[in-house]
Amino acid sequence: MADRILKQTTIREEVSLEGVGLHTGKEVKLTFKPAPENTGYVFRRTDLDDKPEVEADVSYVVNTRRGTNLEKNGVTIQTSEHVLAACVGLEIDNLYIELDASEPPIMDGSSKFFVEALEKAGTVEQEADREEYIVNEIICYRDEESGSEIIAMPAEEYQVTTMVDFGTKVLGTQNASLEHLSDFKREIADSRTFSFLHEIETLLEHGLIKGGDLNNAIVYVDKEIGEETLKKLRVAFNREDISVKPNGILDNLTLHYPNEAARHKLLDVLGDLALVGTRIRGKIIATKPGHHVNTEFAKKMAKVIKAEKRNNMPKIDLNQPPLMDVNDIMNTLPHRSPFLLVDKIYELTDSHVIGVKNVTMNEPFFVGHFPGKPVMPGVLQVEAMAQTGGILALKSVPDPENYLTYFMKIDNVRFKQQVVPGDTLIFKLELLAPIRRGICQMQAYAYVNGKLATEAILMAQIVKSK
Known part of the structure; x- marks a missing residue:
């Protein structure tokens, strides 16, 4: 359950x-x-x-x-x-x-x-x-x-x-x-808080526990107590008389529990x-x-x-049918090839989304980034996270096909791992606050090979399309 x-x-x-x-x-x-x-x-x-x-x-x-x-x-x-x-x-x-x-x-x-x-x-x-x-x-x-x-x-x-x-x-x-x-x-x-008599003496000498009295601290007597010490304690606690009970506690304070x-x-x-x-x-x-x-x-x-x-990559079974396939995604997002950068959605709640992008050598950006050393551009990783986050944002409206999400701000972007052909990117985005007035702020993570590849804080606005 x-x-x-x-x-x-x-x-x-x-x-x-x-x-x-x-x-x-x-x-x-x-x-x-x-x-x-x-x-x-x-x-x-x-x-x-x-x-x-x-x-x-x-x-x-x-x-x-x-x-x-x-x-x-x-x-x-x-x-x-x-x-x-x-x-x-x-x-x-x-x-x-x-x-x-x-x-x-x-x-x-x-x-x-x-x-x-x-x-x-x-x-x-x-x-x-x-x-x-x-x-x-x-x-x-x-x-x-x-x-x-x-x-x-x-x-x-x-x-x-x-x-x-x-x-x-x-x-x-x-x-x-x-x-x-x-x-x-x-x-x-x-x-209640407690202390030992020898600690009380030290604290008094250093001008501490000025607000202490025998009603807000249990004092355990762990040493012989002389008249001079008793005199100091009477002054410190503003009491005419102070004694030690048979259970070793100063004065008549009764324990709540043994x-x-x-x-x-x-x-x-x-x-x-x-x-x-x-x-x-x-x-x-x-x-x-x-x-x-x-x-x-x-x-x-x-x-x-x-x-x-x-570094905690979401635990999803990539062999199971997704919650949304690419056709479902295209019914929500306006993006199309070659700029649709999320393939599947595996989890979608009011506060988070998990999606997947399978990176292949057929991606058009690999033609120039870089010949002989294909690496997925970091800016496109952020875009892929943003598209996944767009699905989360549009879940808040009843007719998402009539709305668009626009980037407003990107903060704290960090790139940790290279992403190359054959990799599977797993995205997880979480709302940092409830969506208000169409403004959506999300913490975004992208994982590859069990490691964090990219992270960022994304802010977007939901706008009705004309």
Whole structure:
């Protein structure tokens, strides 16, 4: 059974919440706003001139100390992971995340309040199909120094398992798993951030966690705690009294789950892998995860996805009858020999098309390009892709025989492989946005011998013929 193609989503209306940043201690207002299709997650700094934007993209990660921090053109976003985890966990595709400071509010140290805000805003389905990267082969990243490792393997849906080992008596080995994203709200979202006492002392000495208190961070006491340390903590957390419970947790904070630390690490993995920029279908197994290894893995996965997208030739059976043969194509396109450069169409949906051109020595351009060394001109490869894309564009009108498509723009053209007599060119074109006012923008690929030969972004206009 074929998978149902899911549509992208955004929120129905904007929604805001306020709090303080964990490390800056500054009051901050965060507003989620609806975003158009194919936007992804975009942070917007409303406190700065021109409201600069920072996309949730792993290429903008600048450091991972105490959170995943992004920077673009000098504009920073700190501790992005809890907000992004909520977006992924609720399966929302496109959002503007406006902030009037560099750091989202820490709230209770989890994703709970972001989830509640997004649910209050409601979701709406958009026209464009949801892009999903399907893991077909194992992808692995290992940090030899820490022993941390993250693996992605094939699975029927997005799943995450975290395995943590802190090597301390108060917090030893823990595991957590999320089998279905639909369980995120119930099982993971309210898992709070945590720290060890020795880390808290270091952060306080460096003027960090100014917005911290005992309600937004679980503090595990992993060392003897003296009166001088208690005094500092009372001042830092503005509490008259602080104690250590028998379970080794500072003060009287009650765990939501015995393995809340492992669940929060899972939350962090979801948030950090949102920076890959596309939905994932596969199982993630993270051993001793942290923001550094999470984002390094995200970088590796993003490179794999980009490479596969460029080189992943469509899997079609050329021996099967096509969806459209050359006669059907001529009933749609006005082109004729010797300028009809697509022979068959094998797939045609509202958003993509796959076509084929069999290149023979009888092509008229081989007479002069080049004698003794016949090579198909790159400009004709682009034209062949454009004709294939014309079939996709004309599918949007009820009477395609009464319309023409005209080139408007060609961008990012790259030629990777020579095309010679005897080759079979396979074209795949995908809409980059829904067709509006007759304007059609497509990502086009041409493959030969299992390799990417040509790629380009094409823009055309559908015009009624006289």
